[in-house]
Amino acid sequence: MDEQPEPLAKVQALGALAGLELTEERAAIVADAIEAFRPLLESLDKLDLDNIRPGATFDAEWKRP
Amino acid sequence: MMSKPNQLSIATASELIRGRELSPVELVDAVLDRIDAVDDRVRAFVVVVADRARTAAREAERQIGAGELRGALHGIPVAVKDLCDTAEIPTTANSRTLEGNVPSRDAACVERLLAAGAVLIGKTRMDEFAYGVTTPGTRNPWNLDRIAGGSSGGSAAAIAADESLLALGSDTAGSIRIPSAACGVVGLKPTYGRISTFGMIPLSWSLDHAGPIAGSVRDAALALAVLAGHDPRDPASAPAPTDDYVAALKLGVDDLTLGVPTNYFFENLTPGVELAVRGAIDVLAAAGATIVDVPVPLTEYAVAIAFALCLPEASTYHARTLRERGTLYSEGVRLYLELGALRPGTEYVRALCAREAIRRAWREAFTGIDAIVAPTLPATAAEIDQVVFPLPAGEEAIVPAYLRLCAPANVVGLPSLSVPCGFDDDGLPVGLQIIGRPFCEATVLRIGEGYERATPWHDKVPAL
Numbered sequence: 001m002d003e004q005p006e007p008l009a010k011v012q013a014l015g016a017l018a019g020l021e022l023t024e025e026r027a028a029i030v031a032d033a034i035e036a037f038r039p040l041l042e043s044l045d046k047l048d049l050d051n052i053r054p055g056a057t058f059d060a061e062w063k064r065p
Numbered sequence: 066m067m068s069k070p071n072q073l074s075i076a077t078a079s080e081l082i083r084g085r086e087l088s089p090v091e092l093v094d095a096v097l098d099r100i101d102a103v104d105d106r107v108r109a110f111v112v113v114v115a116d117r118a119r120t121a122a123r124e125a126e127r128q129i130g131a132g133e134l135r136g137a138l139h140g141i142p143v144a145v146k147d148l149c150d151t152a153e154i155p156t157t158a159n160s161r162t163l164e165g166n167v168p169s170r171d172a173a174c175v176e177r178l179l180a181a182g183a184v185l186i187g188k189t190r191m192d193e194f195a196y197g198v199t200t201p202g203t204r205n206p207w208n209l210d211r212i213a214g215g216s217s218g219g220s221a222a223a224i225a226a227d228e229s230l231l232a233l234g235s236d237t238a239g240s241i242r243i244p245s246a247a248c249g250v251v252g253l254k255p256t257y258g259r260i261s262t263f264g265m266i267p268l269s270w271s272l273d274h275a276g277p278i279a280g281s282v283r284d285a286a287l288a289l290a291v292l293a294g295h296d297p298r299d300p301a302s303a304p305a306p307t308d309d310y311v312a313a314l315k316l317g318v319d320d321l322t323l324g325v326p327t328n329y330f331f332e333n334l335t336p337g338v339e340l341a342v343r344g345a346i347d348v349l350a351a352a353g354a355t356i357v358d359v360p361v362p363l364t365e366y367a368v369a370i371a372f373a374l375c376l377p378e379a380s381t382y383h384a385r386t387l388r389e390r391g392t393l394y395s396e397g398v399r400l401y402l403e404l405g406a407l408r409p410g411t412e413y414v415r416a417l418c419a420r421e422a423i424r425r426a427w428r429e430a431f432t433g434i435d436a437i438v439a440p441t442l443p444a445t446a447a448e449i450d451q452v453v454f455p456l457p458a459g460e461e462a463i464v465p466a467y468l469r470l471c472a473p474a475n476v477v478g479l480p481s482l483s484v485p486c487g488f489d490d491d492g493l494p495v496g497l498q499i500i501g502r503p504f505c506e507a508t509v510l511r512i513g514e515g516y517e518r519a520t521p522w523h524d525k526v527p528a529l
Contacts, residue, residue: 011407018380018406019388026403033404037376041412043369044419052425054417058256058478058503062428 006031070095071142071227072526075284078230079137082129089129089140092230093122093184096142100187100228103529108203109213109223111147113187114154118142121184128182137287137311139182144229146220147188148195149175149275150264154185158266159193161393162386172264173296174233174275181291186229189219195235195268196379196398198243198467204449205248206527207493211446214247214467216240220278221248226529231288232278237268238371239441239471241276242483246441246496249485249525251513252278253285256504257478258303260289261296267382269375270301272475281523282484282513286310289506305504313507318515319353321435321508329364330439330470333458337489342440345486345497345516349438352515359434362426366419367473368465373408373416374476380405420476427477435508440470441483441496470498480506484513485522494522 008027011034015022022030070078070092081087097115104110125140145151148158150168157163171179179185190203192215200218205211206226213222217234221244224232234241236254245252253276260275267273277288289310296302325331325346331339350356380387380402387394387402394402430437443466444454453460474481479500486497497516501509517523 014407015403019384020391020403020406022403029400030403030407033400034407037372037404040369041373041408044366044373044412044415047363047366047419047422049415049418049422052418052421054414054421062431062503 006034071099071230073230074281075137075141075230075279075287076281078141082140083134089122089125089184090119092140093118093142093186096186096229099226103226104228106204106209106529107206107222107226107228109189109219109226109228110144110187111157111159111190111219112155114185118184118186125182125184135182136291138178138231138291141183141231142186142229143178143183144187144189144220144223144232145175145185146191146217146232146234148191148235148266149233151175151185151188154188156188156266158195159191162390168264170264173261173298174265174292177291183231189217189223189232191219192216193395193398194266194379195237195240196401198239198464200244205446206529207249208446208491211448211493212247214244214446217278218244221245221250221252224248224250224278224280225527227526230280231284234276234278235265236274236276236475237272237375238468238475241274241278242441242471242481242496242498243467245278245483246494247446249494249522250278250280251282251285251485251523252276252483253289253506254474254481255289255293255506256303256480258301259305259480259504259506260292261299261302263296263298269378271374271378272371274475282482282510282517283311283314285482286314286510289510293506303504308507310507310510313511314514316511317353318349318512321512322355322357322433323349323512324357324359324430324434324437326361326437326439327358328360330361333456333461334440334443335445335454335456335489338440338443338445338495341487341489341495342497346438348519349512349516352519354512354515357434359430359437361430361437363423364473366423367476368469370416370419370423370476371468371472373412374420376401376405377408377413424477427479431502435501436512437500438512439498439500441498442467442470445489445491445493445495474500479503480509482509482513484516486516486520487522
């Protein structure tokens with residue numbers, strides 16, 4: 001399914017949740033930015049991360065053999 | 066003495082100071098004179114604290130005269146990126162939102178330098194809150210019609226223009242290495258947690274690093290020796306033991322194995338960058354290093370991970386200011402902050418998982434090698450107002466082009482050094498990037514020193 005641009009009302013609603021009062025003009029600018037970044041940010045959906053949890057730190061396996 | 070004091074390396078100046086052949090006052094005066102002579106063109110500094118610097122230099126001279134030499138940085142001028150807190154000196158991160166902000170204490174990295182006897186000479190220009198790669202206003206000393214790179218562009222330009230012997234930068238996705246490569250100086254982003262970021266205005270907590278910018282690898286090692294170490298005030302600070310970074314420089318590279326990436330890092334470079342970096346790898350091979358090809362899986366996701374982490378982390382830090390005084394930010398930064406405030410939390414967690422996936426993949430890639438050697442940037446310094454680079458595979462915007470080879474080391478958290486490795490056909494510096502294992506800065510510096518010893522690039526100076 002093709003991605004659709006974020007409707008301005010949705011951007012304004014999301015902004016309100018974040019405490020931002022976005023005018024229609026401002027929401028349009030933000031919506032354009034969301035669209036511009038969408039391919040990059042959603043590229044992570046291609047990764048198989050089912051068995052991976054965040055928060056690991058460097059371990060002994062990094063040490064030189 | 067052949068060179069003017071402001072043109073000396075830290076190593077040489079320190080030797081001369083120790084031998085009472087150079088006074089810290091003379092050195093600081095030379096640096097301040099140089100700033101007076103060129104900084105109206107380079108515009109590396111936002112604040113120069115000349116009186117304070119002269120007072121500190123006189124005190125250093127007195128201490129050294131009394132036999133109280135504190136080490137290699139005693140009496141050495143240092144410039145500090147304007148997101149590091151400096152007591153009683155304005156710290157604005159180049160933002161109108163911080164106009165009039167005068168911290169009451171120093172950032173940990175500044176504290177360490179001053180405790181070692183370094184002399185603070187001023188604060189350097191940067192992208193607003195480090196959210197950029199161009200350092201608007203600062204010019205590249207090699208060509209004043211070119212950008213210095215960013216976001217620590219003022220720090221790198223100050224070193225390239227001999228306006229300081231040492232500078233501090235910060236690096237979230239390349240902000241030390243990008244301007245260091247563009248300005249032909251040495252920049253070190255250490256392992257995540259190696260240098261405390263306490264008292265530095267954050268951009269993205271899980272990606273932020275502090276590090277030195279200097280004129281040579283040895284000078285970067287001398288600075289790291291002072292800057293590295295655990296700090297309980299920084300939750301990310303690592304309690305890992307430090308090494309003797311300067312002693313390691315003597316060891317050469319002939320027992321080291323260096324990996325040349327077979328994917329990602331050599332894609333879509335300008336011919337001048339590729340020629341210089343391949344030539345640098347040949348130099349390291351001739352110096353005795355074993356060179357092997359190595360795939361670096363998942364690296365193509367690093368920039369996406371960096372943005373998916375940085376956008377919400379930055380917006381979290383700035384949430385209140387964005388709500389209450391959002392129009393004070395520059396348009397670009399405001400938009401990044403609004404964007405980060407609106408992204409879903411699931412995307413952030415997914416990026417954290419993706420970072421772990423790339424860490425695992427890189428850990429495998431590092432099996433049997435000591436470091437990766439690659440370009441720092443795909444192209445040299447852009448012209449002022451240039452929007453895209455014409456690269457072999459097509460045009461690429463400046464921001465993603467500058468980030469794509471540097472961001473992986475931030476996402477994985479590995480130490481990464483940029484050293485000058487020649488010039489392109491436009492006479493602009495090219496950077497060689499050396500990425501090491503976690504907490505193996507000593508190895509990364511060894512490789513840089515091994516390369517530097519065999520080449521003349523770090524001795525070249527721009528004609529200003």
